[in-house]
Amino acid sequence: MEKSTIPILRLGNYLLTSPQIAIHDKIAVQYKDEILQKIVETKVKGLILDISAIDVVDSFLVRVISEIASSANLMGCPTVVSGMSPAVAITLAEMDLSLRGVFTALDIEKSLKILRGEEMRHT
Amino acid sequence: MSDSNIFIVSRELDIIAVREKVREVAKSIGFKIMDLTRIATAVSELVRNAFQYAGGGKVIIKIVQNQYHKGIEVIVEDHGPGITNLDLVLNGGYSTGKGLGLGLSGAKKLMDEFFIETNQNNGTIITTRKWL
Numbered sequence: 001m002e003k004s005t006i007p008i009l010r011l012g013n014y015l016l017t018s019p020q021i022a023i024h025d026k027i028a029v030q031y032k033d034e035i036l037q038k039i040v041e042t043k044v045k046g047l048i049l050d051i052s053a054i055d056v057v058d059s060f061l062v063r064v065i066s067e068i069a070s071s072a073n074l075m076g077c078p079t080v081v082s083g084m085s086p087a088v089a090i091t092l093a094e095m096d097l098s099l100r101g102v103f104t105a106l107d108i109e110k111s112l113k114i115l116r117g118e119e120m121r122h123t
Numbered sequence: 124m125s126d127s128n129i130f131i132v133s134r135e136l137d138i139i140a141v142r143e144k145v146r147e148v149a150k151s152i153g154f155k156i157m158d159l160t161r162i163a164t165a166v167s168e169l170v171r172n173a174f175q176y177a178g179g180g181k182v183i184i185k186i187v188q189n190q191y192h193k194g195i196e197v198i199v200e201d202h203g204p205g206i207t208n209l210d211l212v213l214n215g216g217y218s219t220g221k222g223l224g225l226g227l228s229g230a231k232k233l234m235d236e237f238f239i240e241t242n243q244n245n246g247t248i249i250t251t252r253k254w255l
Contacts, residue, residue, distance in 0.1 A: 021138045055160065056142060059226045087160035094161070095229030108222040 052083030177203020
């Protein structure tokens, strides 16, 4: 299968990934695999999934994000979803969709603090 | 105003193309970021359903005008199996596919008007509008 082309970067003890394109089904599956593989390779202590560039989060993408976070968590790699825009947050709330069991943060800096244990975690 | 755009959806990538087009049309008549996001998200849900359950369909995007407001109308038409348990689907929490079962009910909440015509084995037509 072709690669997702979404960069997954190492930042100290953590991985940072920030999709800049709309994610469709085939990319989503590949992307998830790439993230989990990278967690194994790098043995990092946390994952930041920055969605600040994503302008539409529908129920499909909520599911993809939840799956990435819960799989990473199961591998001992806590995940913080960061940077959700106000419009996306309002839309999801109105649709009764939420990211249950997923840590969320306003931005990457706050995500790092959460992963380092310097800040309260919100799920 | 009778501007209208017609799209045929047959691949997954078309879902993204359609919702980008809808956003562009909605923006051109003055919708702002919050509503643009609601409209694009609702359309994404509807088109994804058509793709997932019917293998695709047709999407018509129109600029409409009532007595007071301008608005956008999106019609999503498919020739799939139809929706047999409409009440359940519209109340959320029911899914036979890969979603969360909140697609249709969520889309309905995001739009101002929402009509479904569905016939078993004869497809589904969803007409939805958002007013400025």
